[in-house]
Amino acid sequence: MENHRHVIDFYKDFAPEYDLIRDPFFSYWDAFVNNFFIKHLRGNITNKLILDVGCGTGIQTYRVAREGGRPIGFDISLDLLNEAIEKNKGTYKIELCCADATHIPFIDESFDMIISFGSVLSHIPNFRATIKEISRVLKSDGKFLIEVENKICLDLFHEFIDAYLFNGKLYSTKKSTIREHIKGGLKKGGSVPWIFHYQDGKSKRINIWQFTFSEIEEIMEKYSLIIDKSFGIHVFTLIFPSYLLMRIKSGIVKFVVQKLGWLESFITDHFPFNRLGSSLLLVGSKKKDVS
C-alpha cells in the first residue's frame, strides 16, 4: 500500500483551521461549490447513495445530506474526520469512515454518484488507481463530480515573476523550486511543490499533481468515466496572486474578487474558460455497460 503519511501529517496541523478559512481565495471556491450544488444537484439527488471521496471535514458530505441525498464520506486523515464528526449534532444522517482512495472499501457498482471536491486526486501519487477505484464502485451510468488541480492558471505566472524579480518574497518559492514547478507541471502526470502557510506563520510543503483538461480526460476515459462538462474555478480571480487572496483582508479586494467571481459564474463552463483556472470541476458519468 502507498504511504500517505505526508498527507496525513499535512492535514493534522491544518485540521483545526480547515473550517475557519474565510480568505477571499477559499470564500470564492466555497461559494462556487455551494452555487453548483444549488444549481445542479438541488432536487436531483433525493435518496441517492453518494460517496464523498476525501471528504475531509465533511463540508460537501453535509451539503449532500441537506439536499436530501444519502452520503457516505471517507478520508485518509482521522484528524479531519474527527472535525466532521464533531460538527454533526445529530441533525443529518451521514456515514463516515477512514480509508485510502486507492483502495475504496466498498463493493462494485454500489453508488449512484461520486463526488470529490478540493482536488483530492491531486494529493495522490497513484491517482490512476483512485480513478480506477471510483469507476469500480460507481454504478453504470452513475454520475461523478471530480475536482482536480489545473496546470493552466495565472498563478504559475505570478510565482515565476515572484521568484525571478522579488527573490521569492511572496510565495517563498526559490528559483530552484519554480524550475521544479515548471518541470513537474510540464511533465505528463508530474507533480508541483505547493507551500501552504498556516495562520500561525508556519508553513508546510506538499506535492500536488496537476493536469490539463486533455490529460485528465484521457486517463478517465480509460476507466469508462466520460466527462460531459468541465468548469474552470478561479479563472479571472487569479489576476490577484493566490498568495495575496489567501491573506489580504481588505474589503476592496474582497469586493473586486466577488465581482470577478460574478463574471466567472457566467462563463466558467464555456471554452476556453472551462479549461483554465486553478482547478477544474469535471462532471460526467460512467459509460453504460453495453454487455
Ligand SMILES: C[S@@+](CC[C@H](N)C(=O)[O-])C[C@H]1O[C@@H](n2cnc3c(N)ncnc32)[C@H](O)[C@@H]1O
Ligand atoms: C483539500 S482537502 C478537500 C476536503 C473536502 N473534500 C472538501 O471539499 O473540503 C483534500 C482531502 O483529500 C484527502 N486525501 C488525500 N489523499 C487521500 C487518500 N489517498 N485517500 C483518501 N483521502 C485522501 C485529504 O486528507 C483531505 O481531506
